[in-house]
Amino acid sequence: MSVSAVDDVPGRLEKVRRAIARACVDTRRDPAEMNLVCVSKTFSADEILPALRSGQRIFGENRVQEAAAKWPALRVDFPDIELHLIGPLQSNKVEMAIDVFDTIQSVDRLKIASAIAEHSRKKNKTISCFIQVNTGAESQKAGVSVEELPALLNACRHDLGLTIEGLMCIPPVDRPVSPHFALLYRLGRDLGVENLSMGMSADFEQAIQLGATHVRVGSAIFGSR
Structure with a gap:
């Protein structure tokens, strides 16, 4: 990222915050209850600092x-950071993920859920989890199927004792997003899951209108990768 792009981060961040606030007002929701997850993948600690300094x-x-390479040092000066894993999690990375992250949004199968439960108990650390749902039934994409979601949710909560705070989805890139956001909302309502992580830079306002509690915004804040 160029120096000018880094300098633009606070302004971009504020623009996104204003857009979130407008979307919340339009849907009669409290902006204070909306969670902006600033997606910082591929950006260095120095490039992230302007966002941290902007609150x-x-x-x-x-x-x-x-x-793991960049956030422990940033936490020294900003200990109240809340870090979410939003990408796929492999079994051999679970222990490291427990050390680094506060929330794992990409729980999508029992094997991973079991490993998270095991390692979090060993480390005496409570990890908040979201279950990723493959709303588009895409064979190449991570996420539990809509049909298998209730069983996975039940196993996570009652058999493993995991804290399942929400559901997450990534709609297909070549289809309208609103039906997928609406589907995730209905699943959350029917299954008693309060939080919904959906919506990215191009569509977070639609996601808010359809019930998102967490929006994942990267390029609108940091620029293109």
Whole structure:
């Protein structure tokens, strides 16, 4: 990222915050209850600092090792950071993920959920989790199917004792997003899951209108990767 792009981060961040506030007002929701997850994947600690200095505290990363390399040092000066894993999680990275992240949004199968439960118990650390739902039934994409979601949710909560705070989805890139956001909202309502992580830079306002509690915004804040 160029120096000028870094300098633009506070302004971009404020623009996104204003857009979130407008979308909340339009839908008669409290902007204070909306969570902006600032997606900082591929950006360095120096590039992230302007957002931190502007008061942003919730961030999302896709890769465990990348996050482990840059966030511990940032937490020294900003101990109230809340870090979310929003990318796929492999079994051999679960222990490291427990060390680095506060929330894992990409729980999508029992094997991963079991590993999170095991390692979090060993480390005596409570991890907040979201279950990722494959709303588009895409064979190449992570996420539990809509049909298998209730069983996975039940196993996570009652068999493993995980804290499942929400559901997450990434709609297909070549289809309208609103039906997928509406589907996730209905699933959350029917299954008693309060939080919904949906919406990115291009569509977070639609996601808010359809019930999102967490929006994952990267390029609108940091610029193109």
